[in-house]
Amino acid sequence: MNVRLGERSGDTSPARSGGEKVRIEGLGKSFGAGSRRTTALQDFSLTIDDGEFICIVGPSGCGKTTALRIVAGLEQPTVGSVRVVPSSDQVGRPLNAMVFQEHGLFPWLTVIDNVAFGLEVRGLSRRERHRQVEPFLKTIGLLKFRDHYPGQLSGGMRQRVSLARALVTDPEVLLMDEPFAALDAQNRILMQDELLRLWEDARKTVVFITHSIDEAIALSDRIVVMSANPGRIKEVIPVPFARPRSVAELRADVRFGELSLHIWRSLKDEVQTARQTEGIGMP
Amino acid sequence: MRLAKTAQERLLTILTPVAVLALWQILSQLGVISARYVPSPAQIFQTGWQLILTGELLIDVAASLYRLAIGFALGAIPGILIGMVMGLNRFVRAMLDPLIAAIYPVPKIALLPLLMLFFGIGDGSKIAVVAVAVFFLVAINTTVGVMGIDRVYLDVARNFATPWPKLFRRVILPGALPTIFAGLRISLGVAFIVLVSAEFVASRAGIGFLIWTSWQTLVIDNMFVGIIAITVLGLLASFVLKELERHLIPWRSDDR
Numbered sequence: 167m168n169v170r171l172g173e174r175s176g177d178t179s180p181a182r183s184g185g186e187k188v189r190i191e192g193l194g195k196s197f198g199a200g201s202r203r204t205t206a207l208q209d210f211s212l213t214i215d216d217g218e219f220i221c222i223v224g225p226s227g228c229g230k231t232t233a234l235r236i237v238a239g240l241e242q243p244t245v246g247s248v249r250v251v252p253s254s255d256q257v258g259r260p261l262n263a264m265v266f267q268e269h270g271l272f273p274w275l276t277v278i279d280n281v282a283f284g285l286e287v288r289g290l291s292r293r294e295r296h297r298q299v300e301p302f303l304k305t306i307g308l309l310k311f312r313d314h315y316p317g318q319l320s321g322g323m324r325q326r327v328s329l330a331r332a333l334v335t336d337p338e339v340l341l342m343d344e345p346f347a348a349l350d351a352q353n354r355i356l357m358q359d360e361l362l363r364l365w366e367d368a369r370k371t372v373v374f375i376t377h378s379i380d381e382a383i384a385l386s387d388r389i390v391v392m393s394a395n396p397g398r399i400k401e402v403i404p405v406p407f408a409r410p411r412s413v414a415e416l417r418a419d420v421r422f423g424e425l426s427l428h429i430w431r432s433l434k435d436e437v438q439t440a441r442q443t444e445g446i447g448m449p
Numbered sequence: 450m451r452l453a454k455t456a457q458e459r460l461l462t463i464l465t466p467v468a469v470l471a472l473w474q475i476l477s478q479l480g481v482i483s484a485r486y487v488p489s490p491a492q493i494f495q496t497g498w499q500l501i502l503t504g505e506l507l508i509d510v511a512a513s514l515y516r517l518a519i520g521f522a523l524g525a526i527p528g529i530l531i532g533m534v535m536g537l538n539r540f541v542r543a544m545l546d547p548l549i550a551a552i553y554p555v556p557k558i559a560l561l562p563l564l565m566l567f568f569g570i571g572d573g574s575k576i577a578v579v580a581v582a583v584f585f586l587v588a589i590n591t592t593v594g595v596m597g598i599d600r601v602y603l604d605v606a607r608n609f610a611t612p613w614p615k616l617f618r619r620v621i622l623p624g625a626l627p628t629i630f631a632g633l634r635i636s637l638g639v640a641f642i643v644l645v646s647a648e649f650v651a652s653r654a655g656i657g658f659l660i661w662t663s664w665q666t667l668v669i670d671n672m673f674v675g676i677i678a679i680t681v682l683g684l685l686a687s688f689v690l691k692e693l694e695r696h697l698i699p700w701r702s703d704d705r
Contacts, residue, residue: 238608239607239608240604240607240608260609260610262608263608263609264604264605264608266601266604266605267601269599269601270601270602270605272602272605272619272620272623273700274623274624274626274698274700275619275623275700283605283609283619284609286615286619287609287610287611287612287615315699315700316700317700335609
């Protein structure tokens with residue numbers, strides 16, 4: 167089967183707000199052949215509504231990054247399909263934009279050129295690019311750093327620039343691959359709040375990968391828990407908290423602790439299984 | 450503050466050689482260094498000044514500089530282009546790698562007689578030997594530079610569906626530039642070594658010629674003028690390259 171990224175087929179009407187945005191069906195990915203064949207991802211199916219915030223958590227090697235990369239079009243699945251439903255307004259926005267882990271910014275481009283990269287690729291004039299980018303730089307509080315290089319910024323500032331670079335292109339779906347993993351705990355909470363604030367405004371459909379259970383609960387509408395060997399979905403947990411949320415206040419809620427414990431138990435089995443499998447594999 | 454710091458650094462790079470010269474002069478005047486074998490800096494500068502006035506030095510410097518500049522360009526430009534193609538295309542890499550691996554370790558001066566056979570005993574063979582020496586170093590460094598570009602930058606570019614020309618200009622070229630410049634810097638030094646060696650054995654002009662004939666006629670002062678001239682030329686050339694690097698790779702010089 168092929169991936170049909172954003173194919174505008176006649177039988178599906180464009181999504182309204184709250185309608186279906188992403189349909190992932192039976193995604194699988196294997197590497198190698200014969201006895202050395204390993205399955206990174208198996209039978210990954212998920213339907214995401216327009217404007218929904220999804221977090222994927224799971225042990226290392228559970229295929230969550232592989233799944234995200236397939237949705238981003240950076241890798242081809244062995245089986246299965248991904249379909250992103252384009253918006254009805256016909257502005258031809260990109261189907262997705264990805265925020266990478268810590269080193270995703272081009273070190274040789276200034277902040278403003280990094281943020282404007284997606285627009286530059288689309289052939290917008292320098293003037294038009296700056297006109298569109300500057301409000302974003304203002305929102306993330308980095309307007310006065312517009313001519314700095316990423317090497318001159320702190321980790322938190324860099325990830326805000328990464329986020330702005332993805333949002334500027336106004337993608338149908340925002341994909342985030344552990345974007346805050348390299349930040350310290352305080353900066354992380356600040357960035358989570360900032361992301362939520364931006365998200366409240368734009369209401370993008372988001373798929374966010376994280377190692378942190380707390381982060382997943384604080385940010386998402388639904389949490390996808392994955393298991394390893396082979397990587398597949400173990401359970402999908404709805405997050406009941408009302409929005410807008412404050413990450414720090416949320417942590418004081420009793421239900422936050424209960425949910426966190428539930429996910430932790432679910433993951434603990436997985437981590438232990440993964441360890442045992444690794445143990446057996448050793449000589 | 451950053452400006453003051455670079456100014457400080459530049460001052461230091463001038464100060465150190467001046468201090469060495471001063472020490473040398475003092476030791477010469479005290480008789481610690483024998484004037485028969487090593488003339489004092491003042492003596493060398495006097496001789497040098499005379500060679501400048503008669504125009505002799507200028508002829509030699511011009512001859513060397515000409516060969517160096519042309520040879521460096523003829524080696525570096527194809528080196529960057531072929532290195533780029535090798536870095537980007539693994540079939541080209543598989544084709545050219547064995548050739549380069551075989552020729553690279555050969556001391557390039559060993560090819561001089563062969564090159565003289567092709568290009569004659571004039572400027573042609575000296576330019577060619579410099580070009581050959583520069584080419585391999587630059588080609589290898591460019592290949593490594595292109596191949597070493599972090600995969601995440603290519604992923605970002607692909608995620609934005611970056612078309613090929615833009616990908617090259619905005620991602621691959623700047624990504625490889627620091628390593629390319631490292632190759633240029635190394636090959637500049639090698640170019641000087643190869644050029645002076647070539648001028649020793651087969652030439653009618655050039656700084657290498659000046660040094661070698663001074664040695665044969667035991668005009669030690671002139672020999673030292675030649676050595677100083679090549680040193681100054683080397684410093685100037687690496688200064689030009691450094692300024693070029695500062696200008697072309699601003700993101701590197703700024704975050705130090």
